[in-house]
Amino acid sequence: MDIRTVTGGPLDVNTYVVGQEGSERCLLIDPGAEPERVAEAVGARRVDAVLLTHGHFDHMLHARHWLDRGAKLYVHAQDAQALRSPQRNLSHVINLSLSLPEADVTLAEGDVVREAGLELTVLHTPGHTPGGVCYHADGVLFSGDTLFYRTHGRTDLPGGDAKEMESSLSRLMKLPGETIAYPGHGMKTKIAWERGNLV
DSSP, rough: EEEEEEEETTTEEEEEEEOOOOOSEEEEEOSSSOHHHHHHHHHEEEEEEEEEOOOOOHHTTTTHHHHTTTOEEEEEEEGGGGGGGGGHGGGGGGTTTOOOOOSEEEEEOEEEEEEEEEEEEEEEEOOTTTTOOOOOOOOEEETTTETTTEOOSSSSSTTTHHHHHHHHHHHHTTTTOOOEEEEEOOOOOOOHHHTTTTT
């Protein structure tokens, strides 16, 4: 798996460009970084899909750029309404009115996203938002704002829930210790490093 990280946007979101080695296709996870910088990481490949880990504005700020070029949009069903609501996606907090089209695919626990020659399993991990998810495949976890290096996502924003976050983190800690977690913000980590630190 070829994973390239582009950090950008007003809150330093990690946008992930993910594809198979040598493939002419890729997908994006959380396109909050500036399109011109993401395009450098994409190169000549086609972007087949945009996968959101949750429905906050900073993670989808530049999604429309890629949707307009034919990418399909994926989000968990419980965060789907945030796509069209500046109040739910919190863009109103920074005086924006971000609204995206309806998702092409609304996700649920256990779904498998098959795009760009990849298979990513959806883990529903509420706590930061009701529809927060992680995408898991081949010893890799795209953990959004659920799991960060040595910490976890906020639970004090609208839709946050500390008990659900605790449950979600407990679940992630049961993954193989060598699983590399690529978070929505900050540096990557390993499940083994986080065990005993969070729950």
